[in-house]
Amino acid sequence: MADQQRPGEAAGPGVIEGDDLALEAPDRGSADELLDAGAHAPLDLMRHSAAHVMAEAVLALFPGARLGIGPAVADGFYYDFELPRPLTPDDLAAVEERMRTSIAADHPFIRRELPFDEARTLVAADDQSFKVEILDDLAAKAAAAGEPLPVTTFYEHGAFRDLCRGPHVESTGRIGPFRLLAVAGAYWRGQESRPMLQRVYGTVWESQEDLDRFLWRREEAKKRDHRRLGVQLDLFSFHDVSPGSAFWHPKGQRLWRTLETAMRELQERHGYEEISTPILVNHRLWEQSGHWDHYRDNMFVLDIEDQAYSLKPMNCPESTFIYRSKTRSYRDLPLRLSEFGRLHRNERSGVLHGLTRVRHFVQDDAHVYVRPDQLADEIGRLIAMVRESYGWFGLQPRYTFATKPDGAIGDDALWERAETMIRSALDDAGVTYTVKPKDGTFYAPKIDIYIDDALGREWQMATIQADLTMLPERFDLTYIDEHGAPQRPIALHRAIYGSLERFIGILIEHFGGALPLWVAPVQVALIPIADRHADPADELAALLRGRGLRVDVDRTDSRMQNKIRLAQEQKVPVMVILGDREVEARTASVRRRDGSQEQGVAWDDLAARLAEEAAARAV
DSSP states (O other), rough: OOSSOOOOOOOOOOOSSSSSGGSOOOOOOGGGGTTTTOOSSSHHHHHHHHHEEHHHHHHHSSOEEEEEEEEEEEEEEEEEEEESSOOOHHHHHHHHHHHHHHHHOOOOEEEEEHHHHHHHHHHHHOOOOOHHHHHHHHHHHHTTTTOOOOOOOEEEEEEEEEEEEOOSBBGGGGGOOEEEEEEEEEEGGGTTSEEEEEEEEEEOSSSHHHHHHHHHHHHHHHHHOHHHHHTTTTOOOEHHHSTEEEEEOOHHHHHHHHHHHHHHHHHHTTOOOOOOOSSEEHHHHHHHHHHHHHHHHHSEEEETTEEEEEEOOOOOGHHHHTTTOOOOOGGGOEEEEEEEEEEEOOOOOGGBBBBBSSSSSEEEEEEEOOGGGGHHHHHHHHHHHHHHEEEETTTTOOOEEOOOOOTTOHHHHHHHHHHHHHHHHHHHHHOEEEEEOSOOSOOOOEEEEEEETTTTOOEEEEEEEESSSSHHHHTTTEOOOSSSEEEEEEEEEEEEEEHHHHHHHHHHHHHHTOOTTTTTTTTTEEEEEGGHHHHHHHHHHHHHHHHHHEEEEEEOOOOOOHHHHHHHHHHHHEEEEEEEEHHHHEEEEETTTTSSSSEEEEEEHHHHHHHHHHHHTOO
């Protein structure tokens, strides 16, 4: 299965605040592709223009600073600088003040064209070595292609000029309300062997209302950060003895198993058979599949008895050994093989980010082998599974169709056939989708599923890939058709949760830690008012556990209000208070997480109602 982890930027030393922003605002390409911000939407033009104004302010405060690149990115902009010292919060305030002065001056943005050699001489005279490198790379590409040197463009406003293809807004006065947000470390061109620059992030919007809304979302995102809530709710922790790998605490493991059980039940209903394959695999398998060429740098490789093995980064090729364990008939298909496979990817330490970017994770992976005439129905079934499982959390899926990328393996005719079949299947399923050209995996076109969380952030979630090349062709998979002739099956790669670690991290942030009753690690907190109520609380706990509910009894000697406050901090959905009156009548005082209360609920009724609510998997 292809990488589903959220892409990230290295947050290096010198982070002032919001270093997680760097993980949510990836570059849009290499440095030489980013001379012009890479987008022409009105808000992107404003953001790229704001990056130039910020560079002007930084150069005024730090004469001799060297400029990297300054593109518009999701929700804002950044610029990379080589500076004589780390920036401080006071520096950011000073940069903002100079930016406001430039914006108030309403300097026009003026485009200048220069012959290539003259442009290089100019930036070299300014001691802008990173810009010189960009120009030298462009010259090398032109020479390799047998093309003349390109005409080079600069943009000026006031006394500032920058090498840039543009475009920009008409003048600095057209830049809307802005705020500088954070400073993080970023290697030049993303390469750890290159200089570490200081990346200053900012945001700009068309109105103050839009800016205020963004800043609120950003502060709310900090409150919902799954790394912080994971500790507060005692779900998981991370330790430097195994970077990028979560240590799951008992409550976190309850959450994990609840999600896993729900998916297993869904797969059982849809005819899946679960398998398990080895974690350590000889490199020959990855060479055969093509992953060795495309994923080698992301694999953990071990030398065992003079042969290279790797911890598997995905499950795909190994299911073929089970498929080929016997001759398959057309009557055997679809063959649906699911696996909760443990995977390892050698991510750089700078991009690790809680549960959403890890080195060790588990996918709810599956490989479905179908005949061509079964493909449309199977994709329709998969879309139905996505809708049902995402509905457990109130999430609304959106769909994209990603086509053949550059550097893909396999025959062009097979790719064209696969893409045609996916389009037809999506149309048959009545799904609205957008097309993402050249965004498929190296072996298959795919359907990607996205959701928006409670803060409006977009996340890529499930994926469905139609493979006519990698598994069927490279592993010589066949079935015997009704005429006795061997035929190639189509292999559907699919994950619905994707990485369970990442899915849990997204859920925690979406719900702010207040998970729905059915999936909450502790569903009911029993709060005896005094020591004499503890044994009856254990009796009620046994009744609730007998109905499949997850219950904790607070037997500490804290006051009742402290126990209630602790349960609220732990975001337990239901709190049950037991005192003399409740014990005598075998009733309970029930408090919900939303603040609603109910008195005198009979124990049996409480158990039945909560069990029914949990079974419904309602949000």
